[in-house]
Amino acid sequence: MDSLYPIHFLRPLWLYLLPLLLLGHALARPRLDSLAPWRKLISPHLLAHLHVPGQARSQRLWPLLLPTLAVLAAAGPSWTYQPPPFAEQRAPLVIALDLSSSMPSSDLHPSRFERARSKLHDLLDRRQGARTALLAYAGTAHMLLPLSDDPSLLGYYLDGLSPELMPRPGKDTTAALAAMDQMQRQEPSPVSLLLITDSVEPASRHTLNELPVVIWAATADAEALANTVEVPVVPMRLDSSDLDRLEERLNDHYRAQLQSSAGSHWQDQGWWLLWPVAVLLLLRFRRMAPVLLLLLVFGPAPEAEAGEWRxxxxxxxxxxxxxxxxxxxxxxxxxxxxxxxxxxxxxxxxxxxxxxxxxxxxxxxxxxxxxxxxxxxxxxxxxxxxxxxxxxxxxxxxxxxxxxxxxxxxxxxxxxxxxxxxxxxxxxxxxxxxxxxxxxxxxxxxxxxxxxxxxxxxxxxxxxxxxxxxxxxxxxxxxxxxxxxxx
The missing domain is CATH 1.25.40.10 (Tetratricopeptide repeat domain)
Incomplete structure (x- = not known):
């Protein structure tokens, strides 16, 4: 899974050679003029008809174009990064679901909890094949299902949950955040964190703001919740617009974590510039072209251990x-x-x-x-x-x-x-x-x-x-x- 970013160079010091190439080309330009020996012997109006138009210009460009492309390739242009080992195509997601006594409130129809559960089923339908974990919390936090790529299993767990099952009343968001943080630290690849709640108590806000958490607000007054925290807050909607926005937020977090993860590295795309270099060399040294083409066609094909060769x-x-x-x-x-x-x-x-x-x-x-x-x-x-x-x-x-x-x-x-x-x-x-x-x-x-x-x-x-x-x-x-x- 490669992610696209603005182009930059992995070895930018090579670019310092470009001014030297331009300077060297300017100094050597008189020597590159193939007509220079004839200018003293033939009148200019006659000399103009004794050479192929444009040929002299192409002769002067060869010594500049090939080294320039080679320098750019050596500088290592890159616009994609390679994620670390064990990174997944879609972000593993740890969900903490608030089951405190305020979740049965009916400001969201039919209730905050029922709306949250329905929305979670919709989210799981979109995350087919992606790993997801489920925590439930009220006065205590509980890991119900570790990261699993089976959405049907997680769906069954959701259907069996209700606020009445929680062993202790209250709301301890800090405990839920600690459990989420512990799980993400145990994973070799970055994990996205989703908190589904209607409020965050003041004592938990500092811990919340220190983690890469996205809140899915199960309340009609999501704006009030957003004003109390510094993390992204996505209000629950009747349509699927909140799902689109939520996935965008989670993917942004995942990409940011992948970039900063140990083992991530930018992919060197400089080898693409070797193609125009090869073509220009073939055009320049036409006598060698048949030999190179024969090597390419009749040379040993790389072994393909699975499927046909590409x-x-x-x-x-x-x-x-x-x-x-x-x-x-x-x-x-x-x-x-x-x-x-x-x-x-x-x-x-x-x-x-x-x-x-x-x-x-x-x-x-x-x-x-x-x-x-x-x-x-x-x-x-x-x-x-x-x-x-x-x-x-x-x-x-x-x-x-x-x-x-x-x-x-x-x-x-x-x-x-x-x-x-x-x-x-x-x-x-x-x-x-x-x-x-x-x-x-x-x-x-x-x-x-x-x-x-x-x-x-x-x-x-x-x-x-x-x-x-x-x-x-x-x-x-x-x-x-x-x-x-x-x-």
């Missing part, structure tokens, strides 16, 4: 070719080309080839490699192996909340008693809901040969059965765990 592959590394395919959504072809094992694993994961993804992630021993390998193994149903990988990641990064959550979910899953007469029980996606008796019954009723798509549908149907109760218990348990660790 001319643009001549000028890109395998990883660059793979990134091009990845951005187009051709994850399987991209995985075959990637040489970077982590990017290869991500491509395999996006393509649904979890076994190959786990193998690619196993090449490195970084926390992210262990975490990603754990995710792939969990999708394969290899829960003990996934648990081991999450523990490896937490050994290096003990405070990594996502790894802690995934580890806790799998530990809870493997410790649950299973029916001894049903060893062929299908592996459902680990989501922390398998402790519910209705979900266990859904598992035991499923066939041993259930496809992954059927497994997901069984899981979603079971999730719908008692979602509100699960969310209430989940938040109450999180609050209990926090209070037990407080001195």
């Amino acid at each position: 001319f643009w592959q001549l000028w890109r590394t395998p990883d660059q070719q793979a990134q091009r395919l990845f951005d187009r959504g051709d994850f399987a072809a991209a995985a075959a080309l990637y040489q970077d094992p982590q990017w290869q694993g991500i491509a395999y994961y996006r393509a649904g080839d979890y076994a190959s993804a786990a193998q690619a992630f196993s090449v490195e021993s970084t926390p992210h490699a262990h975490y990603n390998q754990g995710n792939a193994l969990a999708m394969l149903g290899r829960y003990p192996d996934a648990i081991a990988q999450y523990r490896q990641a937490l050994t290096v990064r003990p405070s990594w909340q996502q790894a802690q959550d995934n580890l806790g979910l799998l530990l809870n899953l493997v410790e649950q008693p299973r029916a001894p007469d049903n060893p062929g029980e299908p592996n459902l996606p680990p989501d922390g809901l398998q402790s519910d008796p209705q979900l266990r019954r859904a598992e035991t009723e499923a066939s041993q040969h259930v496809t992954p798509e059927e497994q997901a549908q069984i899981w979603l149907n079971s999730l719908d059965a008692n979602l509100s109760g699960y969310l209430r218990n989940k938040m109450a348990l999180q609050l209990q765990q926090r209070e037990s660790h407080e001195p």
Whole structure:
């Protein structure tokens, strides 16, 4: 994913050669005049008919044009930047939804909360394939769903939420902001932050103004809210104009963060100037043109590891070719080309080839490699192996909340008693809901040969059965765990 910006030069010191080229050309101009030896021997009115018009001028331009293009290429013109590794085509988004006692107010029809939930469904429809996380907060803040690229899952969670589920009344925006900030710090690539609320208490405004947050105002008086904060505020509308404006704000934040991220770099586009240089050289040295063309036509074609050969592959590394395919959504072809094992694993994961993804992630021993390998193994149903990988990641990064959550979910899953007469029980996606008796019954009723798509549908149907109760218990348990660790 490349972003366009005004042109600038990566190595501008090369441009200091341009005045020297002009000066050198001016000094050498008399020597470049091919008619100079004849001017003393032939009258000017006759000499004008003894040469091809324009040829002398072209002879003088050659020594200036070619070096000028070469200097510009060496200066490294650039108008795009390459995002850091793991950056995504659309910004990962962390959403904090206000579920305090003021959200059922009806100044927005049918209520602030219902309008916010409906608008969030519309936003998710626009973010197909992009990762999104969900927090809910009132007197306490709770992570309900870590970053996931499954909009249907997030939609189910939204449908089960209501202000009555919150374990503690009040409004603690600071706690929600702290949870959002912690999540964005754990991500290797920039994350956009969206706060959906009707107000921000004065004690939280300083923290809010320090973060790259966009507020989606769930109130009829959005202007009053905007006057109290220094971050962008987008009022909720009946039409989709607020969605357009919100996406624009989020994308602006994402691009700004990508530019400042470690690992981002501007792409050198100077090689494009080599084409006119090559053409001019062919025109200048016509005798060499057939040889160069034969080398281009009959020379060895670059190896294309995935799909048929394309001319643009001549000028890109395998990883660059793979990134091009990845951005187009051709994850399987991209995985075959990637040489970077982590990017290869991500491509395999996006393509649904979890076994190959786990193998690619196993090449490195970084926390992210262990975490990603754990995710792939969990999708394969290899829960003990996934648990081991999450523990490896937490050994290096003990405070990594996502790894802690995934580890806790799998530990809870493997410790649950299973029916001894049903060893062929299908592996459902680990989501922390398998402790519910209705979900266990859904598992035991499923066939041993259930496809992954059927497994997901069984899981979603079971999730719908008692979602509100699960969310209430989940938040109450999180609050209990926090209070037990407080001195």
